[in-house]
Amino acid sequence: MNTKQNTLTAENRRKTVMSVVLAVICVIYVLPVVTVVINSFKLNTFVKTETFALPTAESSAGFGNFITGMTFGNYPFWKSVLYSAVITILSTVLILICTSMAAWYITRVNSTFCKIVYYLCVFSMVVPFQMVMYTLSKTADKLHLNTPWTIPIVYLGFGAGLAVFMFAGFVKSIPLEIEEAAAIDGCGPLRIFFSVVFPMLRPTMISVGILEIMWIWNDYLLPYLVLDINEYRTIPIHIQYLKGSYGTVDLGATMALILLSIIPVIIFYLTCQKYIIKGVAAGAVKG
Amino acid sequence: MRPKKIKGGYTLKAPMRRWSWLFMGPVLIAFAIGFVWPFIQGIYLSFCKFRLISDAELIGFGNYVSAFKDATFRHAFWYTALFTVVSVILINILAFMIAYVLTQNIKGSNIFRTVFFMPNLIGGIVLGYIWSMIFDGILSHFGTSILLNAKYGFWGLIILMCWQQIGYMMIIYIAGLQAVPEDMLEAARIDGATKWQSLTKVTIPNVMPSITICLFLSITNGFKLFDQNLALTGGQPFSIMPNGMPVKETEMLALNIYNTFYGQSSASTGVAQAKAVIFFILVAAIGLIQLYATRKREVQQ
Numbered sequence: 120m121n122t123k124q125n126t127l128t129a130e131n132r133r134k135t136v137m138s139v140v141l142a143v144i145c146v147i148y149v150l151p152v153v154t155v156v157i158n159s160f161k162l163n164t165f166v167k168t169e170t171f172a173l174p175t176a177e178s179s180a181g182f183g184n185f186i187t188g189m190t191f192g193n194y195p196f197w198k199s200v201l202y203s204a205v206i207t208i209l210s211t212v213l214i215l216i217c218t219s220m221a222a223w224y225i226t227r228v229n230s231t232f233c234k235i236v237y238y239l240c241v242f243s244m245v246v247p248f249q250m251v252m253y254t255l256s257k258t259a260d261k262l263h264l265n266t267p268w269t270i271p272i273v274y275l276g277f278g279a280g281l282a283v284f285m286f287a288g289f290v291k292s293i294p295l296e297i298e299e300a301a302a303i304d305g306c307g308p309l310r311i312f313f314s315v316v317f318p319m320l321r322p323t324m325i326s327v328g329i330l331e332i333m334w335i336w337n338d339y340l341l342p343y344l345v346l347d348i349n350e351y352r353t354i355p356i357h358i359q360y361l362k363g364s365y366g367t368v369d370l371g372a373t374m375a376l377i378l379l380s381i382i383p384v385i386i387f388y389l390t391c392q393k394y395i396i397k398g399v400a401a402g403a404v405k406g
Numbered sequence: 407m408r409p410k411k412i413k414g415g416y417t418l419k420a421p422m423r424r425w426s427w428l429f430m431g432p433v434l435i436a437f438a439i440g441f442v443w444p445f446i447q448g449i450y451l452s453f454c455k456f457r458l459i460s461d462a463e464l465i466g467f468g469n470y471v472s473a474f475k476d477a478t479f480r481h482a483f484w485y486t487a488l489f490t491v492v493s494v495i496l497i498n499i500l501a502f503m504i505a506y507v508l509t510q511n512i513k514g515s516n517i518f519r520t521v522f523f524m525p526n527l528i529g530g531i532v533l534g535y536i537w538s539m540i541f542d543g544i545l546s547h548f549g550t551s552i553l554l555n556a557k558y559g560f561w562g563l564i565i566l567m568c569w570q571q572i573g574y575m576m577i578i579y580i581a582g583l584q585a586v587p588e589d590m591l592e593a594a595r596i597d598g599a600t601k602w603q604s605l606t607k608v609t610i611p612n613v614m615p616s617i618t619i620c621l622f623l624s625i626t627n628g629f630k631l632f633d634q635n636l637a638l639t640g641g642q643p644f645s646i647m648p649n650g651m652p653v654k655e656t657e658m659l660a661l662n663i664y665n666t667f668y669g670q671s672s673a674s675t676g677v678a679q680a681k682a683v684i685f686f687i688l689v690a691a692i693g694l695i696q697l698y699a700t701r702k703r704e705v706q707q
Contacts, residue, residue, distance in 0.1 A: 138513050141504075145521045151536050151569065152524075158539065170543025217432040224429035228422055236434070243441050245693030247630050249663045250686035253679060254444035254451065257459055262439065276440015279433050299417050308422045312429075337529025339633050340664075355531040355633075362535055362637060370539065377532055384527045392520060399526075399574065400581050 152381065159184055159375040166370040184375035191372055192360050196379070199357040203336060205267045206353060210274035211331045214282050217275055218327075219320055222286030223312055227298075237287060243280035248340060251277070256344035265347045273345055274335060282327050285402070289323040290316070329391070329398035336384070354380045452679040469680035478653045479681055482662035489560065489658065490628030493567050497624050498617070501572045505579035506605075519580070523573035534637020537566045552639060559639040559656035566634055571627065575620045582616030583609065622696040629689055632660035641665070659685055 157173060158166045165178035174180070189196050225233040259265060259273050293316065301311045339355040346353075352360065358380070361373050388395060422429070447459070452469055456462035473479055504522060508515045525533070541552040541562050552558045586609055594604040610617075635641070641654030641661055657665070663685055666678035 134510065134512055137507050137510070141507065141512065141518050142514070144504075145518055148521055148525075148569070151540055154540055154543075155536055166539065167542060167546055170539065170546075213432075217436070220429045221433040224422060224426065228419055228426075236430070236437075239437070239442065243437075243445075245690045246441070246445065246686055247660070247689045249630075249632075249660050250682045251441065251444035251448055252664075253667055253675065253682070254447040254459070255440065258439060258444055258447075264439070272436050273440045275433065276436035276438070279437050279441070283433070302417050302421075308418060308425045309428070311418065333527060337527075337532075337633075339529065339531045339636075355529050358535060359531050359637065362531075362538075373535070374539065377535060380532060381528060385524070388524060388527050389520075395527075396519075396523060396577055400577050 155374050155378050155381070158371060159378045161371045161374075163369045163371045166374065180371055184369070184372040185379070187369060188372035188375040188379075191369070191376065192357065194352055194357060194360070196357065196376055199352045199354050200380075202267045202351050203353040203355075206270055206274075206342065207332055207335045209268070210271035210278075210335050211328055213271045213275050214278055214331050215324055215328055218279055218282035219286045219317065219324070220312060221279075222283045223290050223316055225283070226287050226290040237283070240280040240283040243277075244284065248277070252340065252344055255341075259345045265345055265351075267346070267351050270342060270345055273341070274331075277341070278331060278334070281402070282331070285327050286320065286323055289320060293319055323401075325394050326398035326401040329395050330402045333395075448679055449683060451676065452683045454679075455676050457675065465676070469676040470684070472674075472677045473680045473684060476666075476677070476681075477647050477649065477651045478657070479659075479662055479666075481647075481653050481655075482657050482659045485560075485656070486629060486631075486658045489563065489631075490625055493564055493571075493628050494621065494624045496564065497568055497571045497575055498620055500568065501575035501620065502579050502617075504572065505576045505583055506609075508576070509580060509583045519573075519576070522576055525570045526574050528570075530633025531637045533566060533570060534634045537562060537569075538638050553642040556643060556645075556655035559642070563631075563634060563638055563656070566638060567628075567631070570634075571624060575624065578616050578620050578623075579613065582613035586612040618696075618699050622692065622699070625692055626689060626696075629692065630660055631658055632664070635661050636664075659688075 154170065158170065160174045160180055160182075161169075161178050161184075162180045165172075165174075169178060172178070221236075225237050255273070255277070259270075264270060264273055297319075298311050298315060301315050306315070337355060338353075339359060342351075342353050343356050343359075346356075348356065358373070358376065361368050361376070451459065451462055453464055453466060454462035455465045455468070504518075508518060512518075528536075538552060541558065545551055545558065550558070552562050590608050590612070591604055594608050599607065635656070635658045639656045641657030643655055644652050645655055647653050654662075654665075663678055663681045666674050666681055
């Protein structure tokens, strides 16, 4: 009894020690973000020399950085936020609707043509973007897909592989009887898909949606090559532009912009954390 | 209940075919624009000399010869390989350790998990910018910068990637660790196995699937790395090779291809496309090995 208690307390002590160690690592882990917050309130000259000090009366810029940052690089920041949001939302919705329809058709009809399309999709998942970036950007340019309202078509094309693959995997697990029952009740394919199959796809919808949102929101190279850069800049493009003019750039104001661009991501993460972690795990296992 | 094999008897097949244009059309058109056509054209152009696609002229394997002869490309390859090996080892060991500790009923493990995963959602360009500020903040006290020494650039990128990827791999390892049968561990404990023995003899063999996934994910992530590389150092510093060629010391494969396409000399687009094809074959080979490894695992289950 006594020894058992002893091992129990030893076990508890060990766990407390581990908790403390992890807490320390956690603090180190958030330090980079804290540094961004601190420096977004500092005057430019102090960012480089006193990176890790809190803003003092002398080095503080107040909210000045956030105001100057808004018109940085001769481009209004709110515009890039808007374009990023438009592109991410439109592309994700388009991908979810179109690829789930295609995946259902491919799995159910299962003709030779469907199999070819399916294997092409699987194949496209291993092709790195650099392989197609030059020709893709020229093709998109020729077809005038270089605006935030048309680039979702490019995203649908390049991102279809993973989405079709994940949806098809899920559709295979849906019993045919449900759809057949609906067919007997007089539903056509369209109604069966949208009122029977579509609701059942919800868990995969969330996983695929999260993966696409994370990819498209943060994507830099594809929109940079496809979009008309003088008109339309997403957040990553805008920030890379600022970095390109290193030296002349106001680091404090850049940190303010970075902070503004991280805040929505962190809010999104904290509210949908459960789905995000699940979606990522699902995507990793399948992709 | 297992779904029935799809037979010709599926009542919906015929009516579905009538709607095929609606179900398949949008994806097929976009897929053709966004993938199939650029891919085929890319293969074709890698055998061509061109400035504009319209005046491409077949020259055979010349671009590939130039690509392999290009010292910057070879340097980028070895640099990428070295980076991948180091980052894969560090990321996986650290992620596994954290996942292992987090599955031991630790207080606050949910908060820890949330924090460790967070950097994953921040984009590569922003990450690169954040870390270049941090590294320069430290290095400026020693009168140097991350852009001046390739060693700093290398380890800086390793730290950045660890910070970003450990949380991701940790999630996969946690899922694997939670699936280890409790009674197996119990049996090992009753048989008098030490903690270390039950870790190496019971836990690790049972999470092998997760280890395979994480290894391949981190390998492909390392090989395809672009945004972080561009934003953190952009390939700097420059040095001169023995043969007089300038080379960007911290330039990885994807960035090298990008710079060949859009760099100073517009005559090298063909060579760049050939490099891109070589790059594709490399990455696809890794992907195929992964497919084979996971298939083998499925058979065993």
